[in-house]
Amino acid sequence: MEEVTKFDPEQMQKKLAAIVHASIIGLMPEEALLPFVRQAVAEFQRTELPGLVRGALQVYCRKEIDKYLASPEFAEQWGNQGEKQAGEAVKEIVRQLATDLMQAQWGGIIQAAVNDMRSHLQRGY
Numbered sequence: 268m269e270e271v272t273k274f275d276p277e278q279m280q281k282k283l284a285a286i287v288h289a290s291i292i293g294l295m296p297e298e299a300l301l302p303f304v305r306q307a308v309a310e311f312q313r314t315e316l317p318g319l320v321r322g323a324l325q326v327y328c329r330k331e332i333d334k335y336l337a338s339p340e341f342a343e344q345w346g347n348q349g350e351k352q353a354g355e356a357v358k359e360i361v362r363q364l365a366t367d368l369m370q371a372q373w374g375g376i377i378q379a380a381v382n383d384m385r386s387h388l389q390r391g392y
Contacts, residue, residue: 276308279308280301280304280305280308281301283304283307283308284297284300284301284304285297287300287303287304288300338356339354340354340355340356341354341356341357342354
């Protein structure tokens with residue numbers, strides 16, 4: 268992962284003021300430009316920067332997830348009869364979630380059957 272340097276807004280604003288000052292060749296003194304630069308930077312941080320950060324995080328996360336899912340343990344496998352089988356990572360996920368999946372899928376159906384049997388037994392059928 269890339270090393271992150273500490274953000275110093277004051278240094279950035281001074282550099283931007285110098286760039287703007289050099290661009291307009293001294294129409295205003297550099298010190299007079301600094302308040303305008305600070306205002307522009309604050310507006311940028313409030314409006315555009317969050318979207319840029321969100322977009323960069325999306326790109327990064329998608330790339331990492333794609334790399335993770337493309338790993339060999341997620342690749343489908345082929346059985347002896349040529350049938351597709353789940354990869355090792357998918358098998359492990361299913362093993363971990365099997366109890367919850369079964370309860371979610373069959374719990375209500377089995378509970379209804381138990382209630383029905385109890386009701387029939389209480390009525391004497």
